[in-house]
Amino acid sequence: MKFFVFLMSISLLVSLVPTSNGLQCYECALCSGLGTLTTCDSGETYCQKILAVAAGIETVTKSCISSCTEVNTPIVLGIGGGTYCCNTDGCNFGISIGSSIQLLILSIACSFFSKFL
Numbered sequence: 272m273k274f275f276v277f278l279m280s281i282s283l284l285v286s287l288v289p290t291s292n293g294l295q296c297y298e299c300a301l302c303s304g305l306g307t308l309t310t311c312d313s314g315e316t317y318c319q320k321i322l323a324v325a326a327g328i329e330t331v332t333k334s335c336i337s338s339c340t341e342v343n344t345p346i347v348l349g350i351g352g353g354t355y356c357c358n359t360d361g362c363n364f365g366i367s368i369g370s371s372i373q374l375l376i377l378s379i380a381c382s383f384f385s386k387f388l
Contacts, residue, residue: 294318294335295360302331305364311335318363323352333363 296318299306311318315335323330327349339356346352357363 294358296335297333297361297363298335299331299333302333306333308361309335317356317358318361320355320363321352322355325350 293310293313294316295308295310296315297306297320298309312335314337317336317339319334319336319339321332324346336356339354341354341356343353343355344351355363
């Protein structure tokens with residue numbers, strides 16, 4: 272178990288080391304998966320993910336952009352969506368922009384509590 276915690280700690284430290292000069296974002300139009308991780312141009316300082324839901328069908332577009340304004344329209348009767356912005360490498364990968372941080376916290380909590388079960 273201590274080895275597992277050690278590996279998680281090393282993984283966290285490695286993930287904090289910058290690996291390139293430019294921001295890296297996932298890009299795709301009408302995504303059905305993650306998209307392609309690409310290095311943004313010098314003026315593009317944000318990753319963006321646009322989620323649109325109509326008649327219960329989701330469409331997602333991901334890109335690098337120079338400025339971003341977040342918009343969140345609750346999904347009501349199968350219609351809604353939002354524009355989500357972030358500024359760390361690969362941050363526009365998941366369903367929720369904050370999901371990478373939540374996943375990291377959940378992983379650490381699970382490893383901690385598995386020690387006591």
